[in-house]
Amino acid sequence: MIKQVKFVSIPVTDQQRALDFYTKRLGFTVHTDQPFGENMRWIELKVGRTDTKVVLFTADEHKEWIGKPMNLSFSCDDVEKTVAELRERGVEFVGEPQKFHWGWHAQFKDPDGNTFALSD
Numbered sequence: 833m834i835k836q837v838k839f840v841s842i843p844v845t846d847q848q849r850a851l852d853f854y855t856k857r858l859g860f861t862v863h864t865d866q867p868f869g870e871n872m873r874w875i876e877l878k879v880g881r882t883d884t885k886v887v888l889f890t891a892d893e894h895k896e897w898i899g900k901p902m903n904l905s906f907s908c909d910d911v912e913k914t915v916a917e918l919r920e921r922g923v924e925f926v927g928e929p930q931k932f933h934w935g936w937h938a939q940f941k942d943p944d945g946n947t948f949a950l951s952d
Contacts, residue, residue, distance in 0.1 A: 839876055839885040840904055843897040844944050847873050850888045853943050857921040860886065879906070899945035911936035911952045 844850035854860045860877040863885055868874035875888040890898060908914040911929045915938050919925060926947060929938040938950045 837884055839887045841887045841889055842902065842904075842942070842946060843890040843894055843900075844888050844942075844946075845890070845898055846943075847875055847888050849943050851875055851877075854886070854888065857918065857923050901947040905949035905951055907951055909952060911938050911950055914938075914950065915940075 842850070851862075851865070854877050855862065860879055862875070863878045864874060864876040866874050868889070872889065876885045877888065878885055915925055915929050918940065924941045926939040926941065929936050931937075935952045939947055940950060941947050
């Protein structure tokens with residue numbers, strides 16, 4: 833039986849720039865960083881204390897996926913506080929955090945324009 837999501841791929845144009853963003857600004861940690869074919873790396877990053885990982889990689893046939901809204905939502909304990917902290921680190925948010933009946937929500941972008949949700 834399926835037991836968890838192992839990783840989700842995030843399409844990027846520059847793996848090193850993406851690695852710097854996701855580790856230095858978002859606080860993810862490197863799980864794997866190794867060569868993958870010619871001129872590419874397989875980079876898996878751990879998200880917080882979970883077993884979930886994101887992969888910073890784009891196959892040639894998926895380059896058109898870069899810079900689109902991602903069907904991926906990250907969670908935190910306090911959206912307003914997390915948005916303030918991430919903005920201080922240079923993370924770009926799309927608008928201000930909003931409160932809904934189910935909780936708080938915000939959206940941010942990575943250096944390639946990929947857009948993600950953040951909620952509590």
